Amino acid sequence: MSTLEIVAGIVLILACLIxxxxxxxxxxxxxxxxxxxxGGSNSSFYEDNKGRTRDAQLNRFTKVSAIILxxxxxAVNIISALH
Numbered sequence: 001m002s003t004l005e006i007v008a009g010i011v012l013i014l015a016c017l018i019x020x021x022x023x024x025x026x027x028x029x030x031x032x033x034x035x036x037x038x039g040g041s042n043s044s045f046y047e048d049n050k051g052r053t054r055d056a057q058l059n060r061f062t063k064v065s066a067i068i069l070x071x072x073x074x075a076v077n078i079i080s081a082l083h
Contacts, residue, residue: 002083008076015069019062026058 002079004079005076008072008079011072012069012076015065015072019065019069022058022062022065026062027055
């Protein structure tokens with residue numbers, strides 16, 4: 001096992017832990033019975049600032065982490081196949 005494979009394995013483990021933690025912190029999209037009774041309408045302030053909310057930032061961070069996980073996994077498999 002080369003040093004590059006060990007480093008890539010560590011990056012994979014860290015990416016998995018980060019994705020898990022970020023997904024656990026995000027709010028669920030379902031509003032359940034509360035939205036059925038109360039109407040569940042979004043305010044225009046929320047619509048105007050959707051890209052700046054905490055949820056949007058966590059969503060972007062999840063996507064970036066998933067891409068890193070995918071790319072590193074492919075790289076590790078290619079490197080392992082070459083040896």
